[in-house]
Structures are given as C-alpha cells and as structure tokens.
Amino acid sequence: MLHLLPLDGPTTPQFELGSVDGPADQVARNLQGSEIIKTISAGWASKEDLSFLLPLLAATHDAAVQADEGANEETDEAQESGIRSKLGITDPQRAQYDAALTAIATPRANARQLPVAIKYFAQQCQAAQRDASAAGVQDFIEVSQQVSALVLKAIERGFHKIGINPQWPAAPIQAPPTREPAISAESAQRRGEVLALHMELHAELYRVLRFERVRAASDRIQARLSLETEDEPPIALYPGVGEIMFTEDDQARDIAFTVERYPCTAEVLDPRVVRIPPGKSNNRHKHAHETLFYFISGTGSILVGETWTPVKAGDAVFSPRWAIHQTRNTGDEELVLLAITDYYLTSQVYVGAYDKI
Known part of the structure; x- marks a missing residue:
C-alpha cells in the first residue's frame, strides 16, 4: 500500500475492477472535471497564462514520474538508479514538456520558483514511493504518466487554438494493446490514491492561476502606484475621440x-x-x-433582466454582471450612450470564452 499523507481534497477515485474501461480510460474520466486541463484545452489560457502554468505542470510531471530516482538506489554504482529504471519505464513525456516550453520561450522553473503546493506534491510523491514495492511504484508512475498524457494533449489542442506550433519530438512507436491488462484490488486502491493526489494539485493550480492573473494589478494597488504616464496625459474624452471596436448591422433583426x-x-x-x-x-x-x-442624447428604452425602462438624455442605468440587457432606440434621432464597464478587471478574473462586447 502507498503511504500518502492526508489530503484535504477530492474523494479518492475508485478504479472499477472488471470495467469495460481500462485504467487509463478511468483516469481520463476522473480528470474530466480538471479546470486546468479544460482551460488549456479550450484555448482559454493566454500565452501569459501558459508561461506561468507550463513550468509548473512540467515540474509536477518530474516530481511524480522521477520521484524515486535514487530513493531505492543500490550501493553498487554500476547498478541503474531507482526502481523506475529497473522496471524499464522511460520518460518521453519530459521531452514533450520541453518542446511546449520552448514554443512559448519559457524556461523550466527552478526549485525556488515553485509554489508551496508543488513542493508539497513532490514530498508526497517521494513519501509514497520511498518504501513502496516495485508494483506500487509502477502503479504510481503509470497513473502519473496517464495524467501527463492528458495534460500534454490539452496543451497540444490549446496551442492549436491560439496559434502556437511547437516542434513536438517524435513519439516512440508502440503498438497499442488490444485490451489493457486487469489490475488487482490492491492496485486499484493505489491508483485511486495517486489520482486523488493529482486531482488535488490540479485544483490548487487552478486557484493559483486565477490569483496570478490579477496579482500584478493587486500589487500596484497595494503599492499606491499611479497608472498615469507622460505618454498619455489626461485628456477630455468625447464621442469620436476613440476607436471603433465593433460594428453590427443586421436589418433582418433590426x-x-x-x-x-x-x-x-x-x-x-x-x-x-x-x-x-x-x-x-x-x-x-x-x-x-x-x-x-x-445616456448622452436621444431617447430609448433599456432591458435589464426582465424589465424594460424608458430612458432619455441625462439618465443612467446600471446593469449587474451576467444580467441580460439590451438597448433600443425609440426616437427619431441617433441614441448615444456612454457604457462604463469593468471589463479590464473581469477579463482577467473570468476564465473562459469571453464576450468583450
């Protein structure tokens, strides 16, 4: 049995014995709720997000897959180090992480740059594998490699959606098994514990990502730094001084x-x-x-939620976030209104497909 420290996270996933789905499929099913994988795969992660996340995900992979290197080393220097090497388990995924990092011009994180969550994860990996049997280590590494395979696939999809084309290393040619070998009840328990460890870290990385998006602005607020620059002195703003960011003309729908x-x-x-x-x-x-x-000029009505309100020049109406709204010109002249939004904040806070209009 693997000796894992107590987790304050998701319930340990159960690997079903005799399931039509093999162990790798069950890992994929349990990770469907990973917000990190979803965010990267959907293309919601910006290049800045990826520059922050990918070194952490690469470090996570190393911590899990290479945790036993040297931990079970024999005194004979000629002996291969670690159970991983003795089991013949290779690590081609590390090169794939390197290719992804190169594509976004981001180096690997050194130990001092890693957040506490990953350092704790690495300690968990080492503790779990230190006294484990060869079968226990193999379970740990196989689940970790299955998790990394899903992460790397998400990175590949996300890169494609935001226009990044890395030079992926050639994958080793292996004939896929027609059916994954059955696992024992003890192995199923071990694999569930390992997967829970990865799921908890993914949840923590997602929380860290959301804070990282607003950290710089938060630091400037706390430091009482002005955003005023010599290149952009205060000016009077009036209709026509800005740039047209969006135009729509659909006569069929008015x-x-x-x-x-x-x-x-x-x-x-x-x-x-x-x-x-x-x-x-x-x-x-x-x-x-x-x-x-x-409302600067003209007359009209505005829908907020389920209520239409008549408006004229000088009126103001507030629309809460995520409230349905629409404005209609009911007069004979152009309706002009100033919409003051907090888009620059929410576009950083919200993770997902964002409608900037």
Whole structure:
C-alpha cells in the first residue's frame, strides 16, 4: 500500500475492477472535471497564462514520474538508479514538456520558483514511493504518466487554438494493446490514491492561476502606484475621440449599432460610446463585466433582466454582471450612450470564452 499523507481534497477515485474501461480510460474520466486541463484545452489560457502554468505542470510531471530516482538506489554504482529504471519505464513525456516550453520561450522553473503546493506534491510523491514495492511504484508512475498524457494533449489542442506550433519530438512507436491488462484490488486502491493526489494539485493550480492573473494589478494597488504616464496625459474624452471596436448591422433583426472605445490607461474601467440608429437595437446579451449606462442624447428604452425602462438624455442605468440587457432606440434621432464597464478587471478574473462586447 502507498503511504500518502492526508489530503484535504477530492474523494479518492475508485478504479472499477472488471470495467469495460481500462485504467487509463478511468483516469481520463476522473480528470474530466480538471479546470486546468479544460482551460488549456479550450484555448482559454493566454500565452501569459501558459508561461506561468507550463513550468509548473512540467515540474509536477518530474516530481511524480522521477520521484524515486535514487530513493531505492543500490550501493553498487554500476547498478541503474531507482526502481523506475529497473522496471524499464522511460520518460518521453519530459521531452514533450520541453518542446511546449520552448514554443512559448519559457524556461523550466527552478526549485525556488515553485509554489508551496508543488513542493508539497513532490514530498508526497517521494513519501509514497520511498518504501513502496516495485508494483506500487509502477502503479504510481503509470497513473502519473496517464495524467501527463492528458495534460500534454490539452496543451497540444490549446496551442492549436491560439496559434502556437511547437516542434513536438517524435513519439516512440508502440503498438497499442488490444485490451489493457486487469489490475488487482490492491492496485486499484493505489491508483485511486495517486489520482486523488493529482486531482488535488490540479485544483490548487487552478486557484493559483486565477490569483496570478490579477496579482500584478493587486500589487500596484497595494503599492499606491499611479497608472498615469507622460505618454498619455489626461485628456477630455468625447464621442469620436476613440476607436471603433465593433460594428453590427443586421436589418433582418433590426439590430444596428457601433461601439467606440475611449483611449485611456486603465486596469479596471473600460469606457465605450454606443450609437444606435432610430428604430434599431443592439444585441440582447450578457457578460461578466458590470456596466453603468449614461445616456448622452436621444431617447430609448433599456432591458435589464426582465424589465424594460424608458430612458432619455441625462439618465443612467446600471446593469449587474451576467444580467441580460439590451438597448433600443425609440426616437427619431441617433441614441448615444456612454457604457462604463469593468471589463479590464473581469477579463482577467473570468476564465473562459469571453464576450468583450
């Protein structure tokens, strides 16, 4: 039995004996809920996110797959070190992590750069394999390699979606088994414990990623640093001073509007001017950023949630985040409104496909 320290995380997954799904399939099924794998695979991770995450995932792989190197070493220097080598287990995945890191020009993390969660994970891996039998070590490494295979596949998909094309090393040619060998009840228990260890770390890495996205802004707030720069002195903002970031004209649905973004250095607020022709509306939509609408000219009505409210020049209406909203021009002249959002904050906080409009 593997000796793992107590985990404050997910319930230990159960490997089903005699299941149609083999052990690798059961690992994949249990990791379907990994937010880290989902985020990378869907292309939601930016290059900055990947530069932060990939060195940590590579270190996680090394900690799990190479944890026993030297731990069970024989005194004879001519003897191969570690049970992993004696079992004939190779590690081609390390080269794949190196290729991914090279593609985003990011070095491997040294030990001092690793967060506490990964250092703790490495200690768990070493403790689990230190006194384990050869079968126990093999279970640990096989599950860890199956996890890494899923992570690397997610990286490959995510790279493709954001336009990164790494030079992957040639994979070793192996004929896949027609059916994975059955595992014992003891092996199933060990594998469940190892998988729980990986699942807990994935959950922690996702929490760390979400904080890392706003860490720089948080540090500047705490340090009382101004965002004002000599290149961008304060200027009067008015309709027409910014750039058109979006235009839509769908006559079949009576949808027509433009969105102009005001130029300003900001980490939270993102002011835009929206123009809607007479008789037209903008899209009915919702998003992560909350918005204060100030109506500059014209008359219309605005939907927030399930309520339509008439508006005119000088009125202001607030739309909470994730509330359905839409604005309609009910007058004879262009409806112009200022929409002040917190997009620059929420686009960092929210992990997922983001509608910036």
